[in-house]
Amino acid sequence: MRSCCRAWCRLVAAGAVLALLAATMQNPAAPPKGEQEQSVKPGINERWKSDDIAPLVQTLEDEGREIYSQRERIAALVGPRRGSVMADVGAGSGFMSELFAGLVGSAGKVYAVDINAGLMERLAKDATDRGITNIETVVCGERSVDLPANSIDLVFICDTYHHFEYPKSTMHSIYEALKPGGQVVVVDFYRIAGVSPEWIMGHVRAGEEVFTQEIEDAGFELINQHYPAYLPQNYVLRFRKVSDH
Ligand SMILES: C[S@@+](CC[C@H](N)C(=O)[O-])C[C@H]1O[C@@H](n2cnc3c(N)ncnc32)[C@H](O)[C@@H]1O
16 A cells, blocks of 8 residues: 555656656746846836837927937937947937937947837838938847847947836846947936926836946946936936946
């Protein structure tokens, strides 16, 4: 009776091991449960995943939006070197990517990176129509910018850092994509309790100090801060990749 029970227990244990193996083989790339970063702001990109891109372009390219009306000044402040390689992460409709393409010149290159395939398709067509040959569009995942390692001089993140649902994973991928000494420029909304409007307090999950700390923790050092009078709603931060992070 006892040996029969032992044999039955062995059978159950073997079954459990086989079931576990089968589950692993179905998705060998899946990390063990609990290791993936959780979304810091579930749902923030619902609108930005839409195939109906016309309203998105309209929102971004509104003269009443300071990022759009001040785009030339922002591009000059970012100041990419001629011949350098840039990435505009969360490129949206791509008006900044197109300005940067002119600044880096034909010896340089701009990767326009976004999670929205429709926006990237539209930008690629617009660039072709305008004879811009140094923009490459990349439809990235929500956890990675999907850029080649060690290939980028300067990453620009405009009103997009607060849209990163997985900021640790995304910033890690940016760290890997940057060359040694590469830079990141972040433009984002002031979020100050009692000062910022309600919609900013609800939509943007944290303010400048928290975002600065997160980016430093990802392996960057803050090298300067700008608070231009022509951008009353947004600050501008510049970071450098720390090589021995
Ligand atoms: C508010 S829009 C800003 C677009 C553009 N930077 C501008 O200022 O006009 C935010 C953009 O970030 C994109 N986005 C959201 N999460 C992203 C991620 N993890 N990686 C790349 N792009 C992302 C959205 O699809 C959207 O196009």
